Amino acid sequence: xxxxxxxxxxxxxxxxxxxxxxxxxxxxxxxxxxxxxxxxxxxxxxxxxxxxxxxxxxxxxxxxxxxxxxxxxxxxxxxxxxxxxxxxxxxxxxxxxxxxxxxxxxxxxxxxxxxxxxxxxxxxxxxxxxxxxxxxxxxxxxxxxxxxxxxxxxxxxxxxxxxxxxxxxxxxxxxxxxxxxxxxxxxxxxxxxxxxxxxxxxxxxxxxxxxxxxxxxxxxxxxxxxxxxxxxxxxxxxxxxxxxxxxxxxxxxxxxxxxxxxxxxxxxxxxxxxxxxxxxxxxxx
Numbered sequence: 001x002x003x004x005x006x007x008x009x010x011x012x013x014x015x016x017x018x019x020x021x022x023x024x025x026x027x028x029x030x031x032x033x034x035x036x037x038x039x040x041x042x043x044x045x046x047x048x049x050x051x052x053x054x055x056x057x058x059x060x061x062x063x064x065x066x067x068x069x070x071x072x073x074x075x076x077x078x079x080x081x082x083x084x085x086x087x088x089x090x091x092x093x094x095x096x097x098x099x100x101x102x103x104x105x106x107x108x109x110x111x112x113x114x115x116x117x118x119x120x121x122x123x124x125x126x127x128x129x130x131x132x133x134x135x136x137x138x139x140x141x142x143x144x145x146x147x148x149x150x151x152x153x154x155x156x157x158x159x160x161x162x163x164x165x166x167x168x169x170x171x172x173x174x175x176x177x178x179x180x181x182x183x184x185x186x187x188x189x190x191x192x193x194x195x196x197x198x199x200x201x202x203x204x205x206x207x208x209x210x211x212x213x214x215x216x217x218x219x220x221x222x223x224x225x226x227x228x229x230x231x232x233x234x235x236x237x238x239x240x241x242x243x244x245x246x247x248x249x250x251x252x253x254x255x256x257x258x259x260x261x262x263x264x265x266x267x268x269x270x271x272x273x274x275x276x277x278x279x280x281x282x283x284x285x
Contacts, residue, residue: 107195107242108227113266116237116259119247123256124273128207131219134280138218142206149204149220157285158202158220165194168201171220173284174271178223181253185246192227192242199224199231199267222270232267239266254278 113119139150149155160169164182168175186193201223207215216222226232227242239259243266247257254275258268279285 126273146203166198173279197229216270224267235263
């Protein structure tokens, strides 16, 4: 009977991490909204499942060893009021977790972009040629450096605002649309929302390697995003997991993702032609 309390304590130690890992999987959150939130959670769980299983196995091995040590100490403990099972063992480290137990940062994790050529299905790219045809050039002379917009139709509609966790300068309708996207992200995935960073929005310049061809950024209709300020590697077909989740929200609002480009640019999000035509029809641009 002397071993019973020690065994119960040890079992509690063993079961605690198991309950901690499994409890979130069986709870259902009542206030989830339909849409990308469900995909976001599922994608993270899939990416993290193998790591959690490995962590749990390591903890089980460590705690099994600790259980054996506790049982051995209990069998040697003398009976009586001066010692025994009511006395805290001298080796207090027996009850401490040993070794690191870090969970991989899922949002910043770099993954392959599945079916990246099809991520914009149903959306049409506006593109610099169409934008220049509709609005005219963003400024008279373009260089490789970011300069001020001089287009008389557009420059008065440029605003600089804090939108969610980032501060950007874009055309007003794009700012309004971006704000709606950020609001949806904050409601459905607040942890991801807090990690969003930007590499810039408005930049009136020619596309590098061209002469006089304006980028979509030059019209205030595109923004570059990343997780934790870590820039994506251009053209490798990979991106941060958090950006694949963000892409769902942007696509739902009518934005195109640069991951589908021939030279993949997964930090880049821009307004689709459908959304642009809608704003023009409504007199916003």
